Structure formats: C-alpha cells, structure tokens
Amino acid sequence: GENVEQHPSTLSVQEGDSAVIKCTYSDSASNYFPWYKQELGKGPQLIIDIRSNVGEKKDQRIAVTLNKTAKHFSLHITETQPEDSAVYFCAAPPGEGTSYGKLTFGQGTILTVHP
Amino acid sequence: GAGVSQTPSNKVTEKGKYVELRCDPISGHTALYWYRQSLGQGPEFLIYFQGTGAADDSGLPNDRFFAVRPEGSVSTLKIQRTERGDSAVYLCASSQFGGPETQYFGPGTRLLVL
Numbered sequence: 085g086e087n088v089e090q091h092p093s094t095l096s097v098q099e100g101d102s103a104v105i106k107c108t109y110s111d112s113a114s115n116y117f118p119w120y121k122q123e124l125g126k127g128p129q130l131i132i133d134i135r136s137n138v139g140e141k142k143d144q145r146i147a148v149t150l151n152k153t154a155k156h157f158s159l160h161i162t163e164t165q166p167e168d169s170a171v172y173f174c175a176a177p178p179g180e181g182t183s184y185g186k187l188t189f190g191q192g193t194i195l196t197v198h199p
Numbered sequence: 200g201a202g203v204s205q206t207p208s209n210k211v212t213e214k215g216k217y218v219e220l221r222c223d224p225i226s227g228h229t230a231l232y233w234y235r236q237s238l239g240q241g242p243e244f245l246i247y248f249q250g251t252g253a254a255d256d257s258g259l260p261n262d263r264f265f266a267v268r269p270e271g272s273v274s275t276l277k278i279q280r281t282e283r284g285d286s287a288v289y290l291c292a293s294s295q296f297g298g299p300e301t302q303y304f305g306p307g308t309r310l311l312v313l
Contacts, residue, residue, distance in 0.1 A: 090241075115299060116299030116300075118301070118302075120304075125306070126306055126307075127203070127290055127292075127304030127305050127306045127307050128242065128290070128304045129304065130301050130302070130303075133301065135299075173241050173242070175241075177299050184297070184298045184299045185230055185232065185247060185294055185297050185298060185299065185300070185302065186232070186244050186247055186255055186258075187232075187234075187242075187244065187302065188244065189234075189241030189242050189243070190241055191240060191241055192239070192240070192241050
C-alpha cells in the first residue's frame with residue numbers, strides 16, 4: 085500500500101516568514117495530492133491539492149509543488165500569520181485499484197506562527 | 200450548505216460495551232469514508248462506501264468493527280466489546296464521486312473507553 089512520510093513534525097516561524105512542509109510517497113502511480121489543515125477540536129479541512137499532470141499550484145499565500153520523479157510534494161506558505169498556526173497533513177491515494185479515494189495521511193506537522 | 204455532521208461529539212463508555220457512531224454526509228455525495236485518528240497522528244483509513252456498499256473495508260482493525268450505510272446517505276460505525284485501545288477520534292468524510300477528489304471531513308467523535 086501507499087506509504088507517506090512527512091517532515092518536519094514541528095515548525096516554528098515568525099509572523100511574515102515562509103513555511104515549507106515536505107512529504108514523500110511510495111506509490112509512483114498516485115495522481116492526487118491534497119493538503120489538509122486541522123485546528124484543535126476540528127476535522128481536517130482541505131487547503132490545497134494538486135494532480136499529477138501539473139508541477140505547481142498556487143492559491144494566494146499557499147502553494148504546492150510536486151516532483152513526480154522524486155515522489156515528493158511540498159506545501160509552501162508565504163507571509164505567515166498567527167491564524168496559520170495549526171496541524172498540517174499531506175495525503176495520497178493509491179495509484180491503482182478501486183479505492184482511489186482511500187487516503188494515506190502523513191504524520192502531521194505542527195506549525196506555530198509567533199506574532 | 201451544511202457540511203458533514205457527526206454524532207455524538209463525545210462518547211465515554213466502559214470496556215466491553217457496544218457503541219454506535221453516526222455520520223451525516225453532505226447531501227448528494229456518493230462516497231463516504233471513516234477514518235480513525237489517535238493523538239498526535241494522522242487519520243488512518245477504516246472503510247469506504249460507494250453508495251450503499253462497502254467498496255473497501257481493508258482498514259477495519261478486526262471483526263469488532265462494522266459499518267453500514269443502508270440508504271446510501273447516513274452511515275453508522277459500530278464497535279462491539281470496546282477496548283481501551285479503541286479510544287481515538289473517529290472522523291467521517293464524504294466526497295461527491297469517490298475518486299481522487301476533495302474529501303470533506305466532519306468534526307469527529309471523540310471516543311474514550313474506560
């Protein structure tokens with residue numbers, strides 16, 4: 085099955101700095117890579133996703149890059165704000181079979197943005 | 200519109216008891232997923248429904264766990280003879296078609312087995 089590794093486990097930045105979180109995956113046939121943000125006591129919420137036919141996607145201060153050859157994808161947050169503080173998870177589905185929606189999640193990154 | 204809802208939000212039970220956790224997906228979503236999240240970990244897949252049928256139940260840890268979705272909408276996760284190791288947050292998600300697409304998560308049910 086799919087194996088997803090996420091680094092770092094914790095990340096502390098000053099407000100206005102950039103934050104980068106990286107994930108690697110094992111299934112070379114995977115074709116969809118979402119990033120979720122989870123705040124305390126809430127369920128994960130999708131913030132951005134990318135499909136394997138593009139190398140980068142951007143939405144305001146958030147961007148995701150994908151390197152299919154190396155099997156890794158990264159979340160980039162620019163101009164961080166205190167409200168960006170949360171746990172961030174990457175995920176990937178299996179590349180083949182009937183469970184394309186079955187996500188394997190990384191271990192999570194606790195992002196703290198200091199004012 | 201309304202998002203995914205889960206009830207109860209918290210459940211405390213004793214070891215050996217039976218519990219049911221309910222999920223109401225977004226209206227019209229054909230796919231429904233159950234995940235389990237332990238403290239400090241990412242969600243772990245349990246089971247995935249496409250309509251009324253379980254398309255993949257490979258994540259259910261053992262036969263004490265069972266889930267149903269009889270009318271293709273609401274789903275219930277059932278845990279028999281609960282153990283302390285079952286304590287976790289149980290998350291439900293739904294998506295429109297069931298492929299590689301956005302999954303919308305509910306707030307979860309926090310289960311504590313004493």
